[in-house]
Amino acid sequence: MLSEYVDTGVLPGLISLVSRGDETRVDVLGKLAFDGPEMQRESLFRVASFTKPIVAAAAMILVDELRLSMDAPVDELLPELAHPVVLRQPDGPLDDTVPAERPITLRDLLTFRHGLGESDHPALREREQELELRTFGPPVPRTRLEPDEWMRRLGTLPLQYQPGERWMYSTGSHVLGVLIARATREPLETFLRARIFEPLGMRDTGFTASDPARLTTAYLGEDVLDAAADSQWLVPPSFPDASGGLISTVDDFHAFARMLLADGDGVLSPAAVAEMTTDQLTPAQRTAAADFLGPDTGWGYGLSVGGGRYGWAGGLGTLWSTTPADGTISILLTQRALWTWPEALFAEANAPAW
Numbered sequence: 638m639l640s641e642y643v644d645t646g647v648l649p650g651l652i653s654l655v656s657r658g659d660e661t662r663v664d665v666l667g668k669l670a671f672d673g674p675e676m677q678r679e680s681l682f683r684v685a686s687f688t689k690p691i692v693a694a695a696a697m698i699l700v701d702e703l704r705l706s707m708d709a710p711v712d713e714l715l716p717e718l719a720h721p722v723v724l725r726q727p728d729g730p731l732d733d734t735v736p737a738e739r740p741i742t743l744r745d746l747l748t749f750r751h752g753l754g755e756s757d758h759p760a761l762r763e764r765e766q767e768l769e770l771r772t773f774g775p776p777v778p779r780t781r782l783e784p785d786e787w788m789r790r791l792g793t794l795p796l797q798y799q800p801g802e803r804w805m806y807s808t809g810s811h812v813l814g815v816l817i818a819r820a821t822r823e824p825l826e827t828f829l830r831a832r833i834f835e836p837l838g839m840r841d842t843g844f845t846a847s848d849p850a851r852l853t854t855a856y857l858g859e860d861v862l863d864a865a866a867d868s869q870w871l872v873p874p875s876f877p878d879a880s881g882g883l884i885s886t887v888d889d890f891h892a893f894a895r896m897l898l899a900d901g902d903g904v905l906s907p908a909a910v911a912e913m914t915t916d917q918l919t920p921a922q923r924t925a926a927a928d929f930l931g932p933d934t935g936w937g938y939g940l941s942v943g944g945g946r947y948g949w950a951g952g953l954g955t956l957w958s959t960t961p962a963d964g965t966i967s968i969l970l971t972q973r974a975l976w977t978w979p980e981a982l983f984a985e986a987n988a989p990a991w
Contacts, residue, residue, distance in 0.1 A: 639969075642982050647973075650676035652887045654968040656895075660877075663887065669865060670854035670972075675896040678887065680910060681841060682970045683863070683870060684949030685776065687890060688941040689810045690913070691842075692879040693747055693939030695817050698832050699911040700743070705820055707747075710740030711854045714819045723752060727797050731760050734795045737804050741800045746816065746980025747938040748811040748917045752796030755929075760796060762918065768793070772808045775952060775974065776861050776881045777855070779874050784815045797896075800814070804918055804926040805934060807880050814879025825877045836904055837896055839889040840883030846875050846884050851964040855953050862953070881951070887970050889912045894959055895965045913938040914947045914961070950975060956986055 642648045643666045650667025667676050712719035718741050722734035737752070755773055756762055760974035765772060769788040771780040780787060791812070798805065818825045826844050833841050844886040846852045852865040870884055873958030897914065900907040917927065923935050931934065932942035941949055946976060948958035954971035967987055978986075 638921065638985055639664070639750065640666055642979075646671070647979060647982060648971050649673070649854070650680075650972070651969065651971040652678065652680065653666075653970075654887050654966070656891065656966045657964050661891070666837065668943055669775065669852070670716055671859075673854060673865070676853075677851065679841070679851055681846050681884050681886060682955060682972060683776075683853075683855055683951075683953045684883050684885045684890060684955050684959055684970070685953040686807075686949055687951045687957060688879060688881050688883040690897075690949060691829065691883065691893060692810055692813055692817065692895075694905055694909075695825075695829055695912060696743065696834060697748060697819065697905055697938065698821055698971075698982065700908050701906045707744045708742050709938065711743060711746070711816060712740055712983055714816055717740075720917075721752065721796050721800070723796040723799050724758075727803075728758060730742075730978045731764065731795055732970065737796065738799050738842070739801070743816070744917075746813045748936060749804050749806055749809040750801050750922070751792075751809050751812070752798045752800050752802070752805070753794065754797075755807050756797055756805065756849075758797055761794070764794060767927055768872065770811075770876075771876075772802045772811055772880070775857075777869060777876050779875045779878065779882070783819065783875050784877075787820060788812075788815055794957035802813075802943070804927055804930075805833045809879035810939065811878065817879070818877075825879060833893070833904060834889075837889075837892040839885070839892055842883060842885040842889045844870075844882050844884070847874050847908050852884070853972040856973045858973070862974065872888075887968055890968060890970075891966065894957060898959055898961065898964060898966065913940070914942060916942040939984055954978075 649671045651866040653664045681699050721737040725733045741751045814825045819826045841847045854865045855863040896902045901910045914937050918935040946958050946960050950956045954973045958967045
């Protein structure tokens with residue numbers, strides 16, 4: 638099914654993995670770029686929003702160790718969000734605000750209910766672009782801002798909704814990365830490497846490509862978004878994007894998925910994994926998010942939950958699903974942005990088998 642899209646030139650290449658128990662099947666098809674060398678199992682992909690569950694797991698490590706509390710205000714570590722104001726009406730003027738009814742918490746960030754996210758409010762989107770926060774759209778180009786300046790600018794925005802009121806995609810993960818770095822007093826990638834990547838053998842995962850020769854080229858349709866030869870992922874970022882900035886391989890991400898399926902496997906507590914993979918949304922919030930998440934689908938921490946599965950997608954061309962009941966993990970890595978896929982390909986690749 639998938640080879641047809643490589644053979645006909647819709648996709649330059651892809652890697653698919655399906656595992657259950659001790660059995661794993663991996664298929665490697667096509668090339669690193671339309672005019673590039675052959676794809677290899679060790680090829681590097683911009684996994685985009687696969688970053689979100691990894692960073693959520695990092696936050697839960699700190700909860701397990703009592704270094705962060707789920708429902709305590711984040712004010713001490715994120716003073717930029719200590720006194721938020723909220724739009725009086727979600728579609729109202731940016732200067733017509735009221736004080737937030739309560740502080741923002743870690744739970745709000747993990748569940749994307751802290752009041753900001755990918756918005757349909759034109760003025761909020763324009764202001765976000767003016768501030769160069771880069772929370773909307775693909776992570777190309779990266780923001781040039783350092784984390785402290787990024788947070789300072791974010792803190793000047795009003796929230797669109799009260800904390801806890803509404804699910805709004807993505808921005809919570811950006812903020813979560815800064816929170817983790819401040820809580821641990823070390824760069825985000827340093828903590829991820831010590832507590833997740835190294836214990837799980839994820840040697841090729843990080844915010845910078847570990848081997849430029851193995852890096853795929855990313856496409857928007859047939860147009861190049863980020864070429865391997867001069868990719869922005871060849872240099873460390875000013876702002877480690879905890880929402881969509883990681884590079885990884887199929888085996889690295891499989892190791893992360895297997896850790897969750899194994900109740901944390903010593904990296905996380907079973908209770909933390911259970912919380913991450915349980916729908917946290919109210920029925921009303923789930924209904925309001927249905928256009929983005931899909932019908933009957935909720936949100937855990939950094940991943941979607943529904944239909945007996947959990948997992949997520951990366952906008953630059955990646956899909957992941959785990960079915961706990963039978964222990965099936967499915968991963969598909971491509972280098973064509975999802976919203977530019979032909980409808981038939983998206984329907985097939987995102988079918989229940991995935």
